[in-house]
Amino acid sequence: MHLSIGSGSAYANDRLETAAAMADSGRVQYMGFDCLAERTMALAQIRRLRDPSTGQDERISALVPILRRFLASGGRVVGNFGAANPDAAAAEFAENLRALGLGGTRIGIIRGDDVRAAVTEADVALPELGTTTRAVADRIVSANAYIGADPIVDCLQQDAQIVLGGRIADPSLFVGPICHELGWSLDDWDRVGTATLAGHLLECGVHSTGGNFEDPPYRVVPDPHNLSFPLAEIDDDELIVTKLDGTGGAVDLRTTRTQLYYEIHDPARYLTPDVTADFSDVRIEQAGPDRVRLSGARGSARPDTLKVLVGVDLGYKAVAEISYGGPGCVDRARRAEEIVRRRLEPIRAQIDELRIELHGVDTLFGDRIAGGEPAEVRLRLAARALDPDVAKAAAYEVEYLYFGPAGGGGVVTSVVPAVVVTPALLPRSDVPLSVEVTTA
C-alpha cells in the first residue's frame, strides 16, 4: 500500500496556478485543500448571515475547471471548502462538475462543526477574552469546532471522490486520506501521529518548499517566484516529503525544520482532533534533491475535548495613514499624533482601543529596535469602537492632517467590521457530526 498526496491550498486566497500544477503533475492520487485561517471562518459566517446562500469558499467555481483532468482520471480531493456553509459548497461543486461533463461525481459532505447554539447553551469559558459565551451571547457571530479525520474516512469509504466540510482541522485533511488508503486505524496513535506529521508539513502549502524562508544572504532558494506546493509519498514504512520538478524553492533540512515546529507549542504534545502528536524525536534525512525522509513521529490518545473558535462582534475597526518625508519627518509625524489625540478627546471614551504609530519607526516592534532618522515615515492610526460613526470619526482625524503639520500626503482610510475569534473547548459529545455522500 502506497499513497501520494499533495497540497492544493494553504489559505482562502491561495494561488490557483500552484494548485493547477499539482493537479496536472500526475504525481498525486489525492489533493488536500486547507482554505481556512482563524479569521476566515468568522468572515465566512458574516457573509452567510447577510446572505444565507453563501459562506462557502469563494474559489470553487474557478477551481473545479482546474481540477477537471485530475478528477476525470480518478483523483480525489479533500478540503474545508465548506467554511460556514458546507451544503452551499457541495452545491457549487456539483453545478460546476455537471457543467464540465463530470456529473455523477460523488461528493461527501461533513456537517456539524457549527456549534454556535451549543457554546451559548453551555456557557463556555473564553479565556483569552476573560469572559464566557453567555456574557457575550448577543455578540457571538460564529462558533466552529475543529473536527478531525474520522468523518473524512467515512466519506471515502462510501466512495466519495470529493470530501468537503467546514472547520476540518488543517492536518486532518491529510490524515483522513492517509489512514483510509493505507488502512491505518484511527486509534493506532503512532500511525495517526505520522499521518499528522505529513498533514502538518503539507497544510501550509509553500511554507514547506521555500516560502516564508528567505533572508539573504543567509537563506536563499532558487526561483522563489515559482514555488511548488509540497507532496508526500507515504507507506507503512516511510514518509517522504518533496515538491514538483521544475519549480523553485527547496525541500531540505532547513526548510523542513522551520515548518516542522511552526505553530506548535510543546513539541511532545501537539493537540489535534485526531491525536496527541509527539514531534519531539522526528528525524529528517535528505533522501534526494528536494526530497526529505521523515521518521520518529509518535502519538497518544486524542484529546477528549475539541477546540472551538468563537467569533465575537467587536464593532468596527478604523485604519488611517498619512506620510511625511524629508528632514524632520519624524518630528512632524509625532506632532500630527498629538493633534489627532487632542481632537479625539471628546470621543475617546467610546474608542475601545487606539494605536498611533509610525511605519519606518515603531509599528512592528514598538521601541524594541532603535534606528536612525528615516527618509520618510507613515503615521498609522488604528482604532476599534462599537459605534461605526466613532470609528469613522477617528479615521477622519487622520484625513484632516492634510491641513497640518506641513507636508502630510497620501491619506488612505478604511473602516471595516471587527470580529475577534477566540478559542474555547467543548466535549466531543457536544459536537455531533454527520456525513452524507451525494452525486453531482
Added chain:
Amino acid sequence: MKLRDVAYSRSGDKGDTSNICVFPHDDADYEWLRSVLTEDVVAKAFGDLVQGEVIRYEIPVNCCLNFVLTRALAGGVSKSLRVDPHGKSYQSLILDIDVPGREEK
C-alpha cells in the same frame, strides 16, 4: 554579534500566543545557542510586546529552540490593531538579539 549571523527562525500564531523556533546555521552550535539564548534573554528582547510569559522547549534532535510567547499578539490576530497581527515579523526581531561571540571551534 547578532543572532541572525548564527541562526535562523520562523514564527507562527495561535490565538494570542506566538511561537518562534530558532535553529543554528551549524548544528555544532546548538549547545552554545542553548546556553546563550535563554527565556530571560528573549523576554528582555521582546519587552512589553509580550504581556504573558516566555517558555522555551528544547528539541535537540533537530537543534531547535522553540519559544512560546503568551499574550504576545495584542489579543490575537483578529483582535489586534497592530500592523502585523500574526507576529510574522517576530522571527526577525529575535534575530536582532545580540549574542556573545562563540569560542573558536
